[in-house]
Amino acid sequence: MTVAPFYDLVSGTVYGYGQMAQSIGGEFEYALVSRLEWMQFANDCEIKFEVIQKIAKGLVGLLDKNIEKVIKKVEKQTDSDLINKIVAEIERHKNYLLESLINDVKYKICDSIYKQD
Numbered sequence: 001m002t003v004a005p006f007y008d009l010v011s012g013t014v015y016g017y018g019q020m021a022q023s024i025g026g027e028f029e030y031a032l033v034s035r036l037e038w039m040q041f042a043n044d045c046e047i048k049f050e051v052i053q054k055i056a057k058g059l060v061g062l063l064d065k066n067i068e069k070v071i072k073k074v075e076k077q078t079d080s081d082l083i084n085k086i087v088a089e090i091e092r093h094k095n096y097l098l099e100s101l102i103n104d105v106k107y108k109i110c111d112s113i114y115k116q117d
Contacts, residue, residue: 024037024041025041035100038056039052057101060094060097060098063094067087071083
C-alpha cells in the first residue's frame, strides 16, 4: 500500500490543482472524495476500511502534534505566503478527515438503529 493519495490531498491543492494524480476509490477530484470512495479505496487495496479510518485518525493526530515544528523549519527555507497556503490546506483536510470520521460514526449509529427495526 502507498500513501500517495494522502500526499496528493495536501501537496496538489496548495498549488491549485483540483485533481489528484491517483484516484481514491475511482475519484480523482479531491473535493468529491467521500466515505464511499475511501471504502472503495480500502477494498482496492484489499484492506479493511477500519484500517483507513485508523490511518486518517493517526494523520490528524500527527498534524496537530507536529504542525508548529514543521512550520518553523519550513519558514527558514521558503516564503511565508506558501507556508500560509500549506497550513490552510492542511487544516482544511484535517477538518475534512475529522468530518468524515464523525459521519462514519453517525452512519454506524443509523445503521444499527435500522437493523433493530
